[in-house]
Amino acid sequence: MPRTSEPGRTVGSRLLEVLFVFQPGHTALSLADLVRKTGMPHATVRRLAMELTDFGALDRRPDGRFTVGLRLWQLGTLAPLTESLRTLAQPFLEDLYTALHQHVQVAVLEGQQAVIIERLSAPEAPELVSQVGGRLPLHCTGVGKVLLSHGGTELIETVLSGELREYAPRSIVAPEVLRKEIADCRRTGTATVREELTPGTDSVAMRIVNGEGRVVAALSVVVRTDSVKHQAVLPSVIASGLGISRLLGWRPGVKVRNS
Incomplete structure:
Protein backbone atom coordinates (compact mmCIF):
# COMPACT_ATOMS: atom_id res chain seq x y z
CA MET A 1 0.00 0.00 0.00
CA PRO A 2 1.49 3.40 -0.94
CA ARG A 3 2.45 5.48 2.04
CA THR A 4 0.39 8.39 0.72
CA SER A 5 -2.70 6.53 1.91
CA GLU A 6 -1.50 6.47 5.53
CA PRO A 7 -3.67 8.52 7.91
CA GLY A 8 -2.38 11.99 8.67
CA ARG A 9 -0.10 12.31 5.62
CA THR A 10 0.01 15.88 4.33
CA VAL A 11 1.39 17.42 1.16
CA GLY A 12 4.12 18.98 3.28
CA SER A 13 5.20 15.64 4.69
CA ARG A 14 5.35 14.14 1.20
CA LEU A 15 7.44 17.06 -0.09
CA LEU A 16 9.87 16.60 2.77
CA GLU A 17 10.06 12.87 2.14
CA VAL A 18 11.11 13.53 -1.45
CA LEU A 19 13.78 16.00 -0.30
CA PHE A 20 15.24 13.77 2.40
CA VAL A 21 15.95 10.84 0.10
CA PHE A 22 18.95 12.87 -1.10
CA GLN A 23 21.97 11.77 0.92
CA PRO A 24 25.77 11.91 0.60
CA GLY A 25 26.63 9.47 -2.16
CA HIS A 26 23.09 9.77 -3.57
CA THR A 27 23.02 13.40 -4.71
CA ALA A 28 21.66 12.90 -8.23
CA LEU A 29 18.50 10.81 -8.46
CA SER A 30 16.19 9.90 -11.32
CA LEU A 31 12.42 9.99 -11.02
CA ALA A 32 12.47 6.19 -10.77
CA ASP A 33 14.94 6.48 -7.88
CA LEU A 34 12.64 8.90 -6.07
CA VAL A 35 9.65 6.60 -6.56
CA ARG A 36 11.58 3.59 -5.27
CA LYS A 37 13.05 5.37 -2.25
CA THR A 38 9.82 7.08 -1.14
CA GLY A 39 7.41 4.25 -1.95
CA MET A 40 4.92 6.76 -3.31
CA PRO A 41 3.06 6.47 -6.63
CA HIS A 42 4.93 7.58 -9.76
CA ALA A 43 2.43 10.32 -10.60
CA THR A 44 2.58 11.75 -7.08
CA VAL A 45 6.38 11.79 -6.98
CA ARG A 46 6.59 13.37 -10.42
CA ARG A 47 4.20 16.16 -9.41
CA LEU A 48 6.04 16.83 -6.16
CA ALA A 49 9.46 16.77 -7.82
CA MET A 50 8.35 19.24 -10.50
CA GLU A 51 6.86 21.57 -7.86
CA LEU A 52 10.12 21.47 -5.91
CA THR A 53 12.05 22.14 -9.12
CA ASP A 54 9.84 25.12 -10.02
CA PHE A 55 10.48 26.53 -6.55
CA GLY A 56 14.25 26.03 -6.78
CA ALA A 57 14.49 23.45 -4.01
CA LEU A 58 15.54 20.88 -6.63
CA ASP A 59 17.37 21.26 -9.93
CA ARG A 60 16.82 19.00 -12.94
CA ARG A 61 19.89 18.08 -14.95
CA PRO A 62 19.91 17.60 -18.74
CA ASP A 63 19.93 13.81 -18.20
CA GLY A 64 16.65 14.12 -16.26
CA ARG A 65 18.08 13.41 -12.83
CA PHE A 66 17.32 15.67 -9.88
CA THR A 67 19.79 17.32 -7.50
CA VAL A 68 19.40 19.59 -4.48
CA GLY A 69 18.73 23.13 -5.67
CA LEU A 70 20.55 26.32 -4.78
CA ARG A 71 17.65 27.77 -2.81
CA LEU A 72 17.52 24.72 -0.55
CA TRP A 73 21.28 24.89 0.02
CA GLN A 74 20.99 28.59 0.90
CA LEU A 75 18.29 27.76 3.42
CA GLY A 76 20.46 25.09 5.02
CA THR A 77 23.29 27.57 5.61
CA LEU A 78 20.97 29.56 7.90
CA ALA A 79 20.75 26.78 10.49
CA PRO A 80 21.97 28.65 13.60
CA LEU A 81 23.85 25.84 15.34
CA THR A 82 25.82 24.53 12.39
CA GLU A 83 26.56 27.93 10.87
CA SER A 84 27.82 29.51 14.11
CA LEU A 85 29.88 26.42 14.89
CA ARG A 86 31.42 26.31 11.44
CA THR A 87 32.29 29.99 11.61
CA LEU A 88 33.78 29.85 15.10
CA ALA A 89 35.60 26.57 14.52
CA GLN A 90 37.17 27.52 11.18
CA PRO A 91 40.36 29.20 12.51
CA PHE A 92 41.03 26.26 14.84
CA LEU A 93 40.46 23.74 12.06
CA GLU A 94 42.84 25.66 9.82
CA ASP A 95 45.53 25.72 12.54
CA LEU A 96 45.20 21.97 13.15
CA TYR A 97 45.26 21.30 9.42
CA THR A 98 48.36 23.45 8.94
CA ALA A 99 50.16 21.73 11.81
CA LEU A 100 49.17 18.13 11.05
CA HIS A 101 48.18 17.94 7.36
CA GLN A 102 45.50 15.38 8.19
CA HIS A 103 41.68 15.32 8.14
CA VAL A 104 40.24 17.76 10.68
CA GLN A 105 36.48 17.76 11.20
CA VAL A 106 33.57 18.90 13.36
CA ALA A 107 30.41 16.84 13.86
CA VAL A 108 27.12 17.27 15.69
CA LEU A 109 24.60 14.77 17.02
CA GLU A 110 21.44 14.05 15.05
CA GLY A 111 19.32 11.19 16.29
CA GLN A 112 21.62 8.22 16.77
CA GLN A 113 24.32 9.36 14.35
CA ALA A 114 27.03 12.00 14.08
CA VAL A 115 26.72 14.44 11.16
CA ILE A 116 29.86 16.08 9.77
CA ILE A 117 29.31 19.82 9.38
CA GLU A 118 32.84 20.85 8.41
CA ARG A 119 36.08 19.21 7.34
CA LEU A 120 39.49 20.17 6.01
CA SER A 121 41.48 17.42 4.29
CA ALA A 122 45.02 17.09 3.00
CA PRO A 123 45.52 15.32 -0.37
CA GLU A 124 47.80 12.72 1.22
CA ALA A 125 45.43 11.99 4.12
CA PRO A 126 43.65 8.60 4.16
CA GLU A 127 40.39 8.19 2.27
CA LEU A 128 37.30 8.43 4.47
CA VAL A 129 33.89 6.79 4.16
CA SER A 130 31.83 9.97 4.56
CA GLN A 131 32.04 13.59 3.41
CA VAL A 132 30.66 16.86 4.80
CA GLY A 133 26.96 16.32 5.44
CA GLY A 134 27.53 12.60 5.82
CA ARG A 135 26.69 10.51 8.86
CA LEU A 136 28.91 8.43 11.11
CA PRO A 137 28.03 5.75 13.68
CA LEU A 138 28.36 6.73 17.32
CA HIS A 139 29.95 3.59 18.74
CA CYS A 140 33.06 3.33 16.55
CA THR A 141 34.18 6.84 15.57
CA GLY A 142 35.99 9.48 17.59
CA VAL A 143 33.39 12.22 17.20
CA GLY A 144 30.64 9.63 17.62
CA LYS A 145 31.97 8.37 20.94
CA VAL A 146 32.28 11.92 22.27
CA LEU A 147 28.71 12.77 21.28
CA LEU A 148 27.36 9.45 22.57
CA SER A 149 29.13 9.82 25.92
CA HIS A 150 27.52 13.21 26.53
CA GLY A 151 24.16 12.48 24.89
CA GLY A 152 22.35 11.34 28.02
CA THR A 153 21.40 8.03 29.58
CA GLU A 154 18.51 7.34 27.20
CA LEU A 155 20.68 7.69 24.10
CA ILE A 156 23.46 5.58 25.59
CA GLU A 157 21.11 2.76 26.55
CA THR A 158 19.36 2.86 23.17
CA VAL A 159 22.63 2.61 21.26
CA LEU A 160 24.22 -0.03 23.47
CA SER A 161 21.11 -2.21 23.46
CA GLY A 162 20.71 -1.96 19.70
CA GLU A 163 22.72 -3.36 16.80
CA LEU A 164 26.39 -2.50 17.25
CA ARG A 165 27.67 -3.10 13.76
CA GLU A 166 31.21 -4.39 13.35
CA TYR A 167 32.49 -2.14 10.57
CA ALA A 168 36.08 -3.37 10.80
CA PRO A 169 37.99 -6.16 12.57
CA ARG A 170 38.90 -3.79 15.41
CA SER A 171 35.39 -2.35 15.89
CA ILE A 172 34.44 -2.45 19.57
CA VAL A 173 30.94 -3.90 19.83
CA ALA A 174 30.94 -5.26 23.39
CA PRO A 175 28.57 -3.06 25.46
CA GLU A 176 30.60 -3.49 28.65
CA VAL A 177 33.77 -2.24 26.91
CA LEU A 178 31.90 0.69 25.39
CA ARG A 179 30.49 1.61 28.82
CA LYS A 180 34.02 1.91 30.16
CA GLU A 181 35.03 4.08 27.21
CA ILE A 182 31.95 6.27 27.75
CA ALA A 183 32.90 6.75 31.41
CA ASP A 184 36.46 7.69 30.42
CA CYS A 185 35.20 10.10 27.76
CA ARG A 186 32.86 11.82 30.20
CA THR A 225 47.33 4.43 11.50
CA ASP A 226 50.90 4.61 12.84
CA SER A 227 51.59 7.86 10.98
CA VAL A 228 51.63 9.92 14.19
CA LYS A 229 51.45 9.12 17.88
CA HIS A 230 48.04 9.82 19.37
CA GLN A 231 49.55 11.41 22.45
CA ALA A 232 51.38 13.88 20.22
CA VAL A 233 48.14 14.93 18.52
CA LEU A 234 45.91 14.98 21.62
CA PRO A 235 47.14 18.26 23.23
CA SER A 236 46.46 20.23 20.04
CA VAL A 237 43.00 18.70 19.66
CA ILE A 238 42.16 19.44 23.30
CA ALA A 239 43.38 23.03 23.01
CA SER A 240 41.31 23.58 19.87
CA GLY A 241 38.19 22.09 21.47
CA LEU A 242 38.62 24.33 24.51
CA GLY A 243 39.19 27.35 22.30
CA ILE A 244 35.99 26.80 20.33
CA SER A 245 34.11 26.13 23.58
CA ARG A 246 35.28 29.45 25.02
CA LEU A 247 33.95 31.27 21.96
CA LEU A 248 30.60 29.57 22.62
CA GLY A 249 30.59 30.96 26.17
CA TRP A 250 32.07 28.06 28.14
CA ARG A 251 34.40 28.84 31.05
CA PRO A 252 36.41 26.46 33.30
CA GLY A 253 33.92 26.97 36.14
CA VAL A 254 30.98 25.76 34.03
CA LYS A 255 30.22 22.10 34.75
CA VAL A 256 29.91 19.92 31.66
CA ARG A 257 26.48 18.30 31.39
CA ASN A 258 26.09 14.75 30.19
CA SER A 259 22.65 15.12 28.62
Missing part, protein backbone atom coordinates in the same frame (compact mmCIF):
# COMPACT_ATOMS: atom_id res chain seq x y z
CA ARG A 187 35.78 12.33 32.56
CA THR A 188 38.33 13.58 30.01
CA GLY A 189 36.17 14.92 27.18
CA THR A 190 38.28 12.99 24.69
CA ALA A 191 38.05 9.76 22.70
CA THR A 192 40.62 7.82 20.69
CA VAL A 193 39.63 5.30 18.03
CA ARG A 194 42.02 2.85 16.40
CA GLU A 195 40.88 1.33 13.09
CA GLU A 196 37.31 0.79 14.31
CA LEU A 197 35.46 2.24 11.33
CA THR A 198 38.04 1.87 8.58
CA PRO A 199 41.21 -0.27 8.66
CA GLY A 200 44.30 1.92 8.53
CA THR A 201 42.55 4.98 9.99
CA ASP A 202 42.58 6.34 13.58
CA SER A 203 40.98 9.39 15.12
CA VAL A 204 41.48 11.57 18.18
CA ALA A 205 38.43 13.59 19.27
CA MET A 206 37.50 16.27 21.79
CA ARG A 207 34.16 17.69 22.95
CA ILE A 208 32.94 21.22 22.22
CA VAL A 209 30.88 22.75 25.04
CA ASN A 210 28.61 25.82 25.10
CA GLY A 211 28.08 28.37 27.86
CA GLU A 212 25.50 26.17 29.57
CA GLY A 213 27.92 23.27 29.83
CA ARG A 214 26.13 21.27 27.13
CA VAL A 215 28.23 19.33 24.62
CA VAL A 216 27.04 20.62 21.24
CA ALA A 217 29.66 19.14 18.94
CA ALA A 218 32.86 17.13 18.68
CA LEU A 219 36.14 17.95 16.98
CA SER A 220 38.50 15.28 15.67
CA VAL A 221 41.68 14.70 13.73
CA VAL A 222 41.64 11.59 11.53
CA VAL A 223 45.07 10.15 10.78
CA ARG A 224 46.61 7.21 9.00
Whole structure:
Protein backbone atom coordinates (compact mmCIF):
# COMPACT_ATOMS: atom_id res chain seq x y z
CA MET A 1 0.00 0.00 0.00
CA PRO A 2 1.49 3.40 -0.94
CA ARG A 3 2.45 5.48 2.04
CA THR A 4 0.39 8.39 0.72
CA SER A 5 -2.70 6.53 1.91
CA GLU A 6 -1.50 6.47 5.53
CA PRO A 7 -3.67 8.52 7.91
CA GLY A 8 -2.38 11.99 8.67
CA ARG A 9 -0.10 12.31 5.62
CA THR A 10 0.01 15.88 4.33
CA VAL A 11 1.39 17.42 1.16
CA GLY A 12 4.12 18.98 3.28
CA SER A 13 5.20 15.64 4.69
CA ARG A 14 5.35 14.14 1.20
CA LEU A 15 7.44 17.06 -0.09
CA LEU A 16 9.87 16.60 2.77
CA GLU A 17 10.06 12.87 2.14
CA VAL A 18 11.11 13.53 -1.45
CA LEU A 19 13.78 16.00 -0.30
CA PHE A 20 15.24 13.77 2.40
CA VAL A 21 15.95 10.84 0.10
CA PHE A 22 18.95 12.87 -1.10
CA GLN A 23 21.97 11.77 0.92
CA PRO A 24 25.77 11.91 0.60
CA GLY A 25 26.63 9.47 -2.16
CA HIS A 26 23.09 9.77 -3.57
CA THR A 27 23.02 13.40 -4.71
CA ALA A 28 21.66 12.90 -8.23
CA LEU A 29 18.50 10.81 -8.46
CA SER A 30 16.19 9.90 -11.32
CA LEU A 31 12.42 9.99 -11.02
CA ALA A 32 12.47 6.19 -10.77
CA ASP A 33 14.94 6.48 -7.88
CA LEU A 34 12.64 8.90 -6.07
CA VAL A 35 9.65 6.60 -6.56
CA ARG A 36 11.58 3.59 -5.27
CA LYS A 37 13.05 5.37 -2.25
CA THR A 38 9.82 7.08 -1.14
CA GLY A 39 7.41 4.25 -1.95
CA MET A 40 4.92 6.76 -3.31
CA PRO A 41 3.06 6.47 -6.63
CA HIS A 42 4.93 7.58 -9.76
CA ALA A 43 2.43 10.32 -10.60
CA THR A 44 2.58 11.75 -7.08
CA VAL A 45 6.38 11.79 -6.98
CA ARG A 46 6.59 13.37 -10.42
CA ARG A 47 4.20 16.16 -9.41
CA LEU A 48 6.04 16.83 -6.16
CA ALA A 49 9.46 16.77 -7.82
CA MET A 50 8.35 19.24 -10.50
CA GLU A 51 6.86 21.57 -7.86
CA LEU A 52 10.12 21.47 -5.91
CA THR A 53 12.05 22.14 -9.12
CA ASP A 54 9.84 25.12 -10.02
CA PHE A 55 10.48 26.53 -6.55
CA GLY A 56 14.25 26.03 -6.78
CA ALA A 57 14.49 23.45 -4.01
CA LEU A 58 15.54 20.88 -6.63
CA ASP A 59 17.37 21.26 -9.93
CA ARG A 60 16.82 19.00 -12.94
CA ARG A 61 19.89 18.08 -14.95
CA PRO A 62 19.91 17.60 -18.74
CA ASP A 63 19.93 13.81 -18.20
CA GLY A 64 16.65 14.12 -16.26
CA ARG A 65 18.08 13.41 -12.83
CA PHE A 66 17.32 15.67 -9.88
CA THR A 67 19.79 17.32 -7.50
CA VAL A 68 19.40 19.59 -4.48
CA GLY A 69 18.73 23.13 -5.67
CA LEU A 70 20.55 26.32 -4.78
CA ARG A 71 17.65 27.77 -2.81
CA LEU A 72 17.52 24.72 -0.55
CA TRP A 73 21.28 24.89 0.02
CA GLN A 74 20.99 28.59 0.90
CA LEU A 75 18.29 27.76 3.42
CA GLY A 76 20.46 25.09 5.02
CA THR A 77 23.29 27.57 5.61
CA LEU A 78 20.97 29.56 7.90
CA ALA A 79 20.75 26.78 10.49
CA PRO A 80 21.97 28.65 13.60
CA LEU A 81 23.85 25.84 15.34
CA THR A 82 25.82 24.53 12.39
CA GLU A 83 26.56 27.93 10.87
CA SER A 84 27.82 29.51 14.11
CA LEU A 85 29.88 26.42 14.89
CA ARG A 86 31.42 26.31 11.44
CA THR A 87 32.29 29.99 11.61
CA LEU A 88 33.78 29.85 15.10
CA ALA A 89 35.60 26.57 14.52
CA GLN A 90 37.17 27.52 11.18
CA PRO A 91 40.36 29.20 12.51
CA PHE A 92 41.03 26.26 14.84
CA LEU A 93 40.46 23.74 12.06
CA GLU A 94 42.84 25.66 9.82
CA ASP A 95 45.53 25.72 12.54
CA LEU A 96 45.20 21.97 13.15
CA TYR A 97 45.26 21.30 9.42
CA THR A 98 48.36 23.45 8.94
CA ALA A 99 50.16 21.73 11.81
CA LEU A 100 49.17 18.13 11.05
CA HIS A 101 48.18 17.94 7.36
CA GLN A 102 45.50 15.38 8.19
CA HIS A 103 41.68 15.32 8.14
CA VAL A 104 40.24 17.76 10.68
CA GLN A 105 36.48 17.76 11.20
CA VAL A 106 33.57 18.90 13.36
CA ALA A 107 30.41 16.84 13.86
CA VAL A 108 27.12 17.27 15.69
CA LEU A 109 24.60 14.77 17.02
CA GLU A 110 21.44 14.05 15.05
CA GLY A 111 19.32 11.19 16.29
CA GLN A 112 21.62 8.22 16.77
CA GLN A 113 24.32 9.36 14.35
CA ALA A 114 27.03 12.00 14.08
CA VAL A 115 26.72 14.44 11.16
CA ILE A 116 29.86 16.08 9.77
CA ILE A 117 29.31 19.82 9.38
CA GLU A 118 32.84 20.85 8.41
CA ARG A 119 36.08 19.21 7.34
CA LEU A 120 39.49 20.17 6.01
CA SER A 121 41.48 17.42 4.29
CA ALA A 122 45.02 17.09 3.00
CA PRO A 123 45.52 15.32 -0.37
CA GLU A 124 47.80 12.72 1.22
CA ALA A 125 45.43 11.99 4.12
CA PRO A 126 43.65 8.60 4.16
CA GLU A 127 40.39 8.19 2.27
CA LEU A 128 37.30 8.43 4.47
CA VAL A 129 33.89 6.79 4.16
CA SER A 130 31.83 9.97 4.56
CA GLN A 131 32.04 13.59 3.41
CA VAL A 132 30.66 16.86 4.80
CA GLY A 133 26.96 16.32 5.44
CA GLY A 134 27.53 12.60 5.82
CA ARG A 135 26.69 10.51 8.86
CA LEU A 136 28.91 8.43 11.11
CA PRO A 137 28.03 5.75 13.68
CA LEU A 138 28.36 6.73 17.32
CA HIS A 139 29.95 3.59 18.74
CA CYS A 140 33.06 3.33 16.55
CA THR A 141 34.18 6.84 15.57
CA GLY A 142 35.99 9.48 17.59
CA VAL A 143 33.39 12.22 17.20
CA GLY A 144 30.64 9.63 17.62
CA LYS A 145 31.97 8.37 20.94
CA VAL A 146 32.28 11.92 22.27
CA LEU A 147 28.71 12.77 21.28
CA LEU A 148 27.36 9.45 22.57
CA SER A 149 29.13 9.82 25.92
CA HIS A 150 27.52 13.21 26.53
CA GLY A 151 24.16 12.48 24.89
CA GLY A 152 22.35 11.34 28.02
CA THR A 153 21.40 8.03 29.58
CA GLU A 154 18.51 7.34 27.20
CA LEU A 155 20.68 7.69 24.10
CA ILE A 156 23.46 5.58 25.59
CA GLU A 157 21.11 2.76 26.55
CA THR A 158 19.36 2.86 23.17
CA VAL A 159 22.63 2.61 21.26
CA LEU A 160 24.22 -0.03 23.47
CA SER A 161 21.11 -2.21 23.46
CA GLY A 162 20.71 -1.96 19.70
CA GLU A 163 22.72 -3.36 16.80
CA LEU A 164 26.39 -2.50 17.25
CA ARG A 165 27.67 -3.10 13.76
CA GLU A 166 31.21 -4.39 13.35
CA TYR A 167 32.49 -2.14 10.57
CA ALA A 168 36.08 -3.37 10.80
CA PRO A 169 37.99 -6.16 12.57
CA ARG A 170 38.90 -3.79 15.41
CA SER A 171 35.39 -2.35 15.89
CA ILE A 172 34.44 -2.45 19.57
CA VAL A 173 30.94 -3.90 19.83
CA ALA A 174 30.94 -5.26 23.39
CA PRO A 175 28.57 -3.06 25.46
CA GLU A 176 30.60 -3.49 28.65
CA VAL A 177 33.77 -2.24 26.91
CA LEU A 178 31.90 0.69 25.39
CA ARG A 179 30.49 1.61 28.82
CA LYS A 180 34.02 1.91 30.16
CA GLU A 181 35.03 4.08 27.21
CA ILE A 182 31.95 6.27 27.75
CA ALA A 183 32.90 6.75 31.41
CA ASP A 184 36.46 7.69 30.42
CA CYS A 185 35.20 10.10 27.76
CA ARG A 186 32.86 11.82 30.20
CA ARG A 187 35.78 12.33 32.56
CA THR A 188 38.33 13.58 30.01
CA GLY A 189 36.17 14.92 27.18
CA THR A 190 38.28 12.99 24.69
CA ALA A 191 38.05 9.76 22.70
CA THR A 192 40.62 7.82 20.69
CA VAL A 193 39.63 5.30 18.03
CA ARG A 194 42.02 2.85 16.40
CA GLU A 195 40.88 1.33 13.09
CA GLU A 196 37.31 0.79 14.31
CA LEU A 197 35.46 2.24 11.33
CA THR A 198 38.04 1.87 8.58
CA PRO A 199 41.21 -0.27 8.66
CA GLY A 200 44.30 1.92 8.53
CA THR A 201 42.55 4.98 9.99
CA ASP A 202 42.58 6.34 13.58
CA SER A 203 40.98 9.39 15.12
CA VAL A 204 41.48 11.57 18.18
CA ALA A 205 38.43 13.59 19.27
CA MET A 206 37.50 16.27 21.79
CA ARG A 207 34.16 17.69 22.95
CA ILE A 208 32.94 21.22 22.22
CA VAL A 209 30.88 22.75 25.04
CA ASN A 210 28.61 25.82 25.10
CA GLY A 211 28.08 28.37 27.86
CA GLU A 212 25.50 26.17 29.57
CA GLY A 213 27.92 23.27 29.83
CA ARG A 214 26.13 21.27 27.13
CA VAL A 215 28.23 19.33 24.62
CA VAL A 216 27.04 20.62 21.24
CA ALA A 217 29.66 19.14 18.94
CA ALA A 218 32.86 17.13 18.68
CA LEU A 219 36.14 17.95 16.98
CA SER A 220 38.50 15.28 15.67
CA VAL A 221 41.68 14.70 13.73
CA VAL A 222 41.64 11.59 11.53
CA VAL A 223 45.07 10.15 10.78
CA ARG A 224 46.61 7.21 9.00
CA THR A 225 47.33 4.43 11.50
CA ASP A 226 50.90 4.61 12.84
CA SER A 227 51.59 7.86 10.98
CA VAL A 228 51.63 9.92 14.19
CA LYS A 229 51.45 9.12 17.88
CA HIS A 230 48.04 9.82 19.37
CA GLN A 231 49.55 11.41 22.45
CA ALA A 232 51.38 13.88 20.22
CA VAL A 233 48.14 14.93 18.52
CA LEU A 234 45.91 14.98 21.62
CA PRO A 235 47.14 18.26 23.23
CA SER A 236 46.46 20.23 20.04
CA VAL A 237 43.00 18.70 19.66
CA ILE A 238 42.16 19.44 23.30
CA ALA A 239 43.38 23.03 23.01
CA SER A 240 41.31 23.58 19.87
CA GLY A 241 38.19 22.09 21.47
CA LEU A 242 38.62 24.33 24.51
CA GLY A 243 39.19 27.35 22.30
CA ILE A 244 35.99 26.80 20.33
CA SER A 245 34.11 26.13 23.58
CA ARG A 246 35.28 29.45 25.02
CA LEU A 247 33.95 31.27 21.96
CA LEU A 248 30.60 29.57 22.62
CA GLY A 249 30.59 30.96 26.17
CA TRP A 250 32.07 28.06 28.14
CA ARG A 251 34.40 28.84 31.05
CA PRO A 252 36.41 26.46 33.30
CA GLY A 253 33.92 26.97 36.14
CA VAL A 254 30.98 25.76 34.03
CA LYS A 255 30.22 22.10 34.75
CA VAL A 256 29.91 19.92 31.66
CA ARG A 257 26.48 18.30 31.39
CA ASN A 258 26.09 14.75 30.19
CA SER A 259 22.65 15.12 28.62
